[in-house]
Amino acid sequence: MPTHEREITEPVDLCLPDGRLNPTAVGWTRQPMHRANLRGWGRAKRWEYWGIVTPTHIIGLVASSLDYAGLHGVYVLDRNSGTEIKKDVVVPFGRGAVLPERSGVGPVAVRGGGVSIDIDQRPDGSTLRAVAPGLELDLVVPLPEGHESLGVVVPWGPNRFQYTVKDVGRPCSGRLRLATGEYAISAEDSFAVLDHGRGKWPYSITWNWAAGSGPGGRSIQLGGKWTDGTGTTENAVFVDGRLHKIGEELRWSYDRSDWLRPWRISGEQADVRFHPFHEKVARTSLGVVAGETHQCFGHFSGWAQTDDGQRVDLDGLVGWAEEAHNRW
DSSP, X not given: OBOOOXXXXXXXXXXXXXXXXXXXGOSEESXXXXXXXXXSSSSEEEXXXXXXXXXXXXXXXXXXXXXXXXXXXXXXXXXXXXXXXXXXXXXXXXXXXXXXXXXTSEEEEEEETTEEEEEEXXXXXXXXXXXXXXXXXXXXXXXXXXXXXXXXXXXXXXXXXXXXXXXXXXXXXXXXXXXXXXXXXXXXXXXXXXXXEEEEOOSEEEEEEEEEEEGGGEEEEEEESTTTTTTOOOOEEEETTEEEEOOBOOEEEOOTTOTTSOEEEESSSEEEEEEEEEEEEEEEEETTXXXXXXXXXXXXXXXXXXXXXXXXXXXXXXXXXXXXXXXX
């Protein structure tokens, strides 16, 4: 189903003074334009997720406040051995979490249970520092000149809405220190992906998300289920940092009994295949807060269409595709 989405080019507040969704905030952006001026307590969700892909490891960092709790975590996959390192912590009511109103502006900081994540966001890029038992990460993620990201406001109603920024294909460099040794991360063959989220969600929701980057300045960003029927999508292909919006609800096909079988994400403007090599399973059960996520890491193939109708070859891109269901 094609959509008719409005591009926003000027700064805008996500919410009206009474906390409801600002109708003029609904649309999509090439640069972060929204101030997430959420008000009150209850149903408000705030998070920063960074995913990093290197030739040897895949790394995930999450800092979040879900009102009832802060859920913070560090994850590392050794791509050669398949060994995982996971450290997830729960902080009641998200105490102490620093999560700014604007994407790319100001500090992010969370702590608890032996995990600390500090992100310094500046106009020229971000630095990431994470510490957990047996793990240290120091990363520099520069923001290349002219680099674009996909910002989208998804409106379920005046009191339920989400603002997301999906920033894919960011070069990164630094070091990862594990018990097995220290690993250099080079901008020549490593990339980072940001998922910045701010909004007020329904209690129960399911989403799909896929993101991949690779050589030749190509990246892909795809989403599904949670945006269906809202008139907005979070689909785009990037070429040399330039965003090409895919204004279409795509079809997701995958086997929930065997997550490592190939996935297909398709429509008139894209036909994407995803070939997993590892499945990460995450489950949360905290009473009112519960969730299950199957995040598969793998390689992409297929194509996606640019604004002028050219097909971008996605072969060689690496990243993930996931299904997540949350009650929160």
